[in-house]
Amino acid sequence: MEVSKPTISKADKNILVEKFFEEGYFVQSNIESFNDFIEWRLQKLIDELGEATPSVIPPEAEEVKVVFGNVRIEKPSVIEADGTKWKVLPVEARMRNLTYAAPVFLEISLVVDGKERERTEVQICDLPIMLKSKYCYLHGLGKEELISAGEDPYDTGGYFIINGTERTLVLLEDLAPNTVFVSRGKTGPITHQASVYSASDLYKIPHTIERTKDGILLLTFGSNKKIPLIPVLKGLGLTKDADIASEIGVQDDDIYMNLIEYVELRTEDAAQAFIGKEIGIMMPKEQTVDKVKGLLDSFLLPHIGLEPEKKAAKAKYLCKAIRKLLLLKQGKIRKDDKDHYMNKRVRLSGDLLEDLFRQNLRILVNDMLYIFQRSVRRGKILPLGAIVRTKFLSDRIKSALATGNWTANRQGLSQRLDRENALATLSHLQRVVSLLEAQRESFDARMLHSTNWGRLCALESPEGKHIGLRKNLALLATITPELKKEEVKANLNALTALGLKPQ
Numbered sequence: 001m002e003v004s005k006p007t008i009s010k011a012d013k014n015i016l017v018e019k020f021f022e023e024g025y026f027v028q029s030n031i032e033s034f035n036d037f038i039e040w041r042l043q044k045l046i047d048e049l050g051e052a053t054p055s056v057i058p059p060e061a062e063e064v065k066v067v068f069g070n071v072r073i074e075k076p077s078v079i080e081a082d083g084t085k086w087k088v089l090p091v092e093a094r095m096r097n098l099t100y101a102a103p104v105f106l107e108i109s110l111v112v113d114g115k116e117r118e119r120t121e122v123q124i125c126d127l128p129i130m131l132k133s134k135y136c137y138l139h140g141l142g143k144e145e146l147i148s149a150g151e152d153p154y155d156t157g158g159y160f161i162i163n164g165t166e167r168t169l170v171l172l173e174d175l176a177p178n179t180v181f182v183s184r185g186k187t188g189p190i191t192h193q194a195s196v197y198s199a200s201d202l203y204k205i206p207h208t209i210e211r212t213k214d215g216i217l218l219l220t221f222g223s224n225k226k227i228p229l230i231p232v233l234k235g236l237g238l239t240k241d242a243d244i245a246s247e248i249g250v251q252d253d254d255i256y257m258n259l260i261e262y263v264e265l266r267t268e269d270a271a272q273a274f275i276g277k278e279i280g281i282m283m284p285k286e287q288t289v290d291k292v293k294g295l296l297d298s299f300l301l302p303h304i305g306l307e308p309e310k311k312a313a314k315a316k317y318l319c320k321a322i323r324k325l326l327l328l329k330q331g332k333i334r335k336d337d338k339d340h341y342m343n344k345r346v347r348l349s350g351d352l353l354e355d356l357f358r359q360n361l362r363i364l365v366n367d368m369l370y371i372f373q374r375s376v377r378r379g380k381i382l383p384l385g386a387i388v389r390t391k392f393l394s395d396r397i398k399s400a401l402a403t404g405n406w407t408a409n410r411q412g413l414s415q416r417l418d419r420e421n422a423l424a425t426l427s428h429l430q431r432v433v434s435l436l437e438a439q440r441e442s443f444d445a446r447m448l449h450s451t452n453w454g455r456l457c458a459l460e461s462p463e464g465k466h467i468g469l470r471k472n473l474a475l476l477a478t479i480t481p482e483l484k485k486e487e488v489k490a491n492l493n494a495l496t497a498l499g500l501k502p503q
Contacts, residue, residue: 020476027158027429029479030171033350034130036481038073041354045361046071046106048201052365056373058381061112066368066384069107072121075137076102076129089137090161091150097164099398101126102135108384120384124364125393128401130349132157158429159417162402166417169401171432171473172347172410177204178303179343180321181336182328189213194325200302207301209321211329215254216261217322222299224279229318230262231278234271235296236315247319250326272296339444341451346432346479355407356400364393410435427460430473438465445469 008016046068057064078088078098093100104127110118129135136157138146143153159168175181177199185191194209198221207221209229217229230244238244241259248255265271269289276288283291298306301314327333336343371387400406404414418428436442446468448458457472473479483491496502 017476024478026156026426026475029481030158030169030349030429031130031133033348033479033481034133034353035350037350037353038127038133038135040484041350041482042073042104042357043071044201045354045357048358049361049365051111052369054369054373054376056376058112058376063111063113065111066365066372067109067111069109069119071107072105073127073135074103074105075135076100087137089149090131093161094164094166098161099126099128099163100131100136100161101128101394101398103127108388110381110384118384122385122388123390124388125390125397127397128160128162130157131155131159131161154422156426156429160401160414162398165402166419167401167414168417168429168431169349169352169414170412171430171479172352172413173432173434173471174345174347175338176343176345180324181338181343182324182333183335184328185210192325192329194321196301196321198301198303200306202306203299203302205299205302209318209325211254211325215257217254217258217325219318221301224295224299227275227278228258228262229322230258231265231271231274232296232300233315233318234262234265235268235275235292236300236311236318237268238312238315238319239265239267239271244319247316248323248326249319250323250330252326252330254326254329255322339447339449339451341449341455346473348479348481350481352406352413356397359407360393360396363396364388367392426475427472430475430477432456432471432473434469434471436469438469442469 049068051065051067053063053065076088076093078086078093080086088098088100090100092098103123104125105121106124107119107121109116132138132155138149138151138157141149146153146155159166161167175197177197180194180196182192182194185193189212190210191213192211196207198205198207205222207219210218210220210226212218218226219229219232220226233244238247241263244259245255262271262274265274269285272289272292273285275295276283276292279295281288281291293308296311296314297308301317304310304313304317324333328335367389368387371389372382375382375387401414404412406413412433415428415431418424434445436445448468452458452471455474455477457474460472461467462470492500
């Protein structure tokens with residue numbers, strides 16, 4: 001019996017496309033990501049800072065803190081030569097070589113000996129605003145209103161105007177963080193490895209578990225290279241050999257070999273002292289143990305948490321990674337396909353701006369403390385408005401968007417918008433770039449993967465060294481932006497109520 005396949009008529013396809021444009025629009029994901037950055041992610045960065053403590057304080061005070069509060073953003077404006085503040089539209093920014101930016105205000109308090117001495121709202125920077133986002137004057141305008149504002153009614157927005165030049169932030173393709181990937185070693189003494197890029201709000205640290213030809217398991221995280229893994233598990237509180245074997249949950253000779261190798265380490269302190277010796281800490285035992293505890297809390301798997309109570313959860317996570325590595329060694333699972341789009345994340349404008357702000361806000365705070373401390377040494381305390389240099393942060397953000405030089409030595413993330421024709425502009429706004437170096441062969445990464453279907457354009461990629469590393473989103477593709485922690489928790493609770501069991 002032949003089963004007929006369902007078909008979609010041309011009319012039905014037209015209805016689907018029309019429905020898409022009723023509810024969405026081109027470059028929707030990037031604009032929504034920028035809106036999220038303005039509405040809650042910028043405040044999240046301020047909350048991460050919390051407060052700052054100067055090292056030089058007035059002699060009559062015991063404690064001085066600068067506390068950061070709510071952030072507020074106005075709509076784009078420009079201050080003229082005579083000091084007047086003027087609402088600026090995108091068309092005027094283009095014609096006068098201005099930056100289409102809005103002032104950002106932050107509430108700051110000076111707390112001396114537990115009492116608030118001063119509270120004020122200061123402008124910390126001018127933030128470039130993405131066209132057609134919520135804080136843009138073009139947001140929500142109809143066709144005739146856009147024409148009156150000097151704009152093309154069919155322009156999609158989704159780009160910035162920096163010194164009169166239209167610039168777009170390209171989308172960045174990256175491996176999924178906080179996910180364990182297992183693979184086989186190609187050459188050298190390493191036969192198998194498990195890697196995870198642990199990323200929290202504060203830290204982003206690569207971790208690698210390696211299995212040598214002798215069966216020894218080694219851990220590398222950050223600048224700490226090839227530490228034996230069993231002492232790390234014992235330093236995290238998993239001190240009994242039976243508990244380690246049970247937590248890994250795989251029968252393999254490698255486990256017992258590693259346990260026997262470090263059987264003399266029976267306490268957390270002994271294991272932590274051994275780790276300190278391995279990474280070259282030359283201090284008395286007590287100081288070494290304290291330093292290693294701080295290292296394990298702050299830099300080992302930071303996405304799980306930075307509190308000492310998270311040690312047990314970190315040990316379990318490492319055991320799961322060991323289990324996956326051993327299953328690959330036994331041939332029970334395949335190595336992970338890093339080019340599968342399930343294992344990729346596309347970072348939008350909000351993600352890139354968050355990285356840029358996180359780094360530069362710390363520099364701004366250090367500059368504020370320097371000015372405050374210098375005034376204290378001179379015998380006076382400046383008002384809070386005088387210790388914030390607005391141009392300091394504005395210039396750094398504008399420079400990054402004007403040159404494309406981003407955090408972590410990444411380059412080319414901001415590009416001059418291609419205005420050769422309408423399709424070239426739309427293509428440029430949907431461009432996706434990879435972090436891989438163009439000079440490397442990386443054959444697998446350059447090839448068209450089956451999971452790209454419907455997500456990335458199968459044809460549009462440049463010839464030459466960038467082939468397969470520069471791609472473009474499919475025109476109707478959308479990307480889910482990052483959710484607030486409260487929304488993620490609510491979704492998990494809803495799934496748990498439906499029967500999902502956490503591991």
